[in-house]
Amino acid sequence: xxxxxxxxxxxxxxxxxxxxxxxxxxxxxxxxxxxxxxxxxxxxxxxxxxxxxxxxxxxxxxxxxxxxxxxxxxxxxxxxxxxxxxxxxxxxxxxxxxxxxxxxxxxxxxxxxxxxxxxxxxxxxxxxxxxxxxxxxxxxxxxxxxxxxxxxxxxxxxxxxxxxxxxxxxxxxxxxxxxxxxxxxxxxxxxxxxxxxxxxxxxxxx
Amino acid sequence: xxxxxxxxxxxxxxxxxxxxxxxxxxxxxxxxxxxxxxxxxxxxxxxxxxxxxxxxxxxxxxxxxxxxxxxxxxxxxxxxxxxxxxxxxxxxxxxxxxxxxxxxxxxxxxxxxxxxxxxxxxxxxxxxxxxxxxxxxxxxxxxxxxxxxxxxxxxxxxxxxxxxxxxxxxxxxxxxxxxxxxxxxxxxxxxxxxxxxxxxxxxxxxxxxxxxxxxxxxxxxxxxxxxxxxxxxxxxxxxxxxx
Amino acid sequence: xxxxxxxxxxxxxxxxxxxxxxxxxxxxxxxxxxxxxxxxxxxxxxxxxxxxxxxxxxxxxxxxxxxxxxxxxxxxxxxxxxxxxxxxxxxxxxxxxxxxxxxxxxxxxxxxxxxxxxxxxxxxxxxxxxxxxxxxxxxxxxxxxxxxxxxxxxxxxxxxxxxxxxxxxxxxxxxxxxxxxxxxxxxxxxxxxxxxxxxxxxxxxxxxxxxxxxxxxx
Amino acid sequence: xxxxxxxxxxxxxxxxxxxxxxxxxxxxxxxxxxxxxxxxxxxxxxxxxxxx
Numbered sequence: 012x013x014x015x016x017x018x019x020x021x022x023x024x025x026x027x028x029x030x031x032x033x034x035x036x037x038x039x040x041x042x043x044x045x046x047x048x049x050x051x052x053x054x055x056x057x058x059x060x061x062x063x064x065x066x067x068x069x070x071x072x073x074x075x076x077x078x079x080x081x082x083x084x085x086x087x088x089x090x091x092x093x094x095x096x097x098x099x100x101x102x103x104x105x106x107x108x109x110x111x112x113x114x115x116x117x118x119x120x121x122x123x124x125x126x127x128x129x130x131x132x133x134x135x136x137x138x139x140x141x142x143x144x145x146x147x148x149x150x151x152x153x154x155x156x157x158x159x160x161x162x163x164x165x166x167x168x169x170x171x172x173x174x175x176x177x178x179x180x181x182x183x184x185x186x187x188x189x190x191x192x193x194x195x196x197x198x199x200x201x202x203x204x205x206x207x208x209x210x211x212x213x214x215x216x217x
Numbered sequence: 218x219x220x221x222x223x224x225x226x227x228x229x230x231x232x233x234x235x236x237x238x239x240x241x242x243x244x245x246x247x248x249x250x251x252x253x254x255x256x257x258x259x260x261x262x263x264x265x266x267x268x269x270x271x272x273x274x275x276x277x278x279x280x281x282x283x284x285x286x287x288x289x290x291x292x293x294x295x296x297x298x299x300x301x302x303x304x305x306x307x308x309x310x311x312x313x314x315x316x317x318x319x320x321x322x323x324x325x326x327x328x329x330x331x332x333x334x335x336x337x338x339x340x341x342x343x344x345x346x347x348x349x350x351x352x353x354x355x356x357x358x359x360x361x362x363x364x365x366x367x368x369x370x371x372x373x374x375x376x377x378x379x380x381x382x383x384x385x386x387x388x389x390x391x392x393x394x395x396x397x398x399x400x401x402x403x404x405x406x407x408x409x410x411x412x413x414x415x416x417x418x419x420x421x422x423x424x425x426x427x428x429x430x431x432x433x434x435x436x437x438x439x440x441x442x443x444x445x446x447x448x449x450x451x452x453x454x455x456x457x458x459x460x
Numbered sequence: 461x462x463x464x465x466x467x468x469x470x471x472x473x474x475x476x477x478x479x480x481x482x483x484x485x486x487x488x489x490x491x492x493x494x495x496x497x498x499x500x501x502x503x504x505x506x507x508x509x510x511x512x513x514x515x516x517x518x519x520x521x522x523x524x525x526x527x528x529x530x531x532x533x534x535x536x537x538x539x540x541x542x543x544x545x546x547x548x549x550x551x552x553x554x555x556x557x558x559x560x561x562x563x564x565x566x567x568x569x570x571x572x573x574x575x576x577x578x579x580x581x582x583x584x585x586x587x588x589x590x591x592x593x594x595x596x597x598x599x600x601x602x603x604x605x606x607x608x609x610x611x612x613x614x615x616x617x618x619x620x621x622x623x624x625x626x627x628x629x630x631x632x633x634x635x636x637x638x639x640x641x642x643x644x645x646x647x648x649x650x651x652x653x654x655x656x657x658x659x660x661x662x663x664x665x666x667x668x669x670x671x672x673x674x675x676x677x678x
Numbered sequence: 679x680x681x682x683x684x685x686x687x688x689x690x691x692x693x694x695x696x697x698x699x700x701x702x703x704x705x706x707x708x709x710x711x712x713x714x715x716x717x718x719x720x721x722x723x724x725x726x727x728x729x730x
Contacts, residue, residue, distance in 0.1 A: 101463060373672075
């Protein structure tokens with residue numbers, strides 16, 4: 012499970028969000044909403060451990076998190092199988108068969124990833140998430156630039172993941188097609204900047 | 218209670234340097250002018266090097282500062298990496314162009330001096346080579362600062378570069394020594410090998426060294442003030458955009 | 461870890477991976493130098509150690525920006541940084557892959573180019589040995605430079621400016637081994653120093669590279 | 679007033695002129711940039727004051 016307490020994070024040296032708290036139990040999904048630039052990506056990267064938090068705590072071992080941005084880290088010159096086997100080896104999981112099956116990629120396993128259609132690529136990206144074997148998925152804009160069918164596929168995969176006791180933390184500004192997910196609007200957590208020249212230590216810059 | 222680290226507060230730094238900078242600047246001009254005028258007009262010619270000996274009053278202080286500035290940048294970078302005081306990182310940033318200029322002065326005065334003495338503008342002598350390499354390190358450091366938008370990322374990356382660069386600069390120095398035993402006289406304070414430098418030269422030389430140190434300090438304070446303002450300006454603009 | 465190495469090697473060897481570019485550059489340089497300097501064997505023999513070392517160094521430099529840039533663009537680097545492998549190990553493996561695809565082929569082809577440049581017969585052993593000892597340092601130092609400039613626009617030129625000064629000690633000692641070998645002098649000292657620099661760089665620089673990579677990914 | 683520099687007049691005076699010139703140029707740029715940054719910052723700060 013994941014619990015976030017009083018998290019504050021910054022982008023480019025400026026505090027962006029503060030006092031963000033939420034918890035996620037097994038089988039739950041949480042969607043972060045908010046206008047562009049409100050700090051969704053920053054929050055996700057902080058939770059994933061890519062950047063340090065200004066304050067607060069993220070109580071999930073980083074060992075439980077699989078992070079994915081909209082770039083999937085797929086290598087075009089490697090085949091579907093090679094791509095997945097690589098990530099399986101990195102995460103120390105065995106067997107990519109289940110992921111191939113679930114994403115209906117078995118027939119494409121030996122095709123180079125650069126020859127896949129956009130939807131197939133997306134399926135490969137999702138298969139990568141399954142291959143990691145991690146319970147907590149942290150997804151940044153997972154459905155951006157996808158057609159309706161792919162969005163539905165994405166919803167089905169996340170649902171299956173949740174049904175197996177997984178968790179998902181997602182950021183988006185469009186509809187994900189996951190009505191059962193809880194929604195957290197980040198707008199109220201916008202960090203209040205100190206008054207200019209208030210005499211704080213390094214806040215003198217702000 | 219009044220800890221040294223308080224000066225790492227940008228506001229306090231600005232307040233203190235507000236009155237300190239003019240004093241340092243005036244002192245820098247006075248001391249440097251005294252030393253150089255003394256050296257240029259009122260020192261005898263050396264019996265072997267003739268009037269060229271007067272170049273020592275520029276060459277040695279500049280060369281000394283070229284190294285000292287890098288050491289100062291190294292210390293400032295370490296302070297930034299360990300204690301994360303922004304003023305420290307900005308001071309390192311402000312120091313680099315001064316160090317670059319000092320290195321350049323050292324190289325140019327050396328060439329102008331070397332021409333009549335050794336009959337060549339340039340020699341691949343370990344000392345000269347080391348300074349040329351130091352010049353490249355300064356260039357790289359400044360270029361890296363200039364290439365990065367985010368101020369904290371820039372501070373972090375340049376600080377690591379400064380650390381790693383220092384190790385390699387020292388290695389290069391030994392490599393250059395190993396590679397070619399040179400023409401350059403050994404100790405910087407003896408004009409001729411074996412004989413001690415006369416006080417007639419030493420006194421103005423020390424004055425010039427102090428003067429160059431003060432010039433560096435004045436420019437450093439001025440530059441750091443500018444960098445603090447620029448940093449604040451950037452933060453304000455970013456803040457405006459976010460609001 | 462081995463999976464990462466295999467993946468990087470595969471990527472380098474497949475179409476568009478850029479394998480062989482450094483090698484071709486090294487070859488072209490060895491052809492251009494006699495054309496510029498003149499065919500005099502004595503002159504060429506004199507400058508051969510330096511040319512071969514400078515050529516190897518530039519050929520290494522040429523492929524450095526591929527180490528992280530592609531992985532950064534397609535998001536793999538973010539994923540690797542959040543994966544259960546230490547970033548220090550990732551950086552080391554990347555440097556190793558770079559060495560295997562760039563440094564090692566340079567070492568293997570260098571005797572042929574030595575032939576073109578009339579390198580004295582005594583020097584071949586030292587040429588191969590010094591390149592074998594020195595090119596790993598070039599890869600590791602270059603990985604640091606690549607990590608330092610990974611997120612930057614126009615990072616390639618800047619990286620050259622940052623990396624080349626760091627290459628100086630390796631170049632000096634490496635070329636010194638070969639030219640001493642060519643003159644039949646003792647090579648122990650520069651060889652030991654070269655090995656020392658490589659050992660130090662391989663042992664310590666990955667930590668700096670991982671540190672700057674983390675900063676760049678923030 | 680000007681000391682007799684003998685055969686090295688050119689070298690010595692060149693060294694002095696170039697060195698002082700470089701320091702002067704550097705100082706001038708530091709001053710120039712300092713002034714422009716100071717002015718820009720002042721503009722932003724007063725702008726902020728007006729907008730609340």
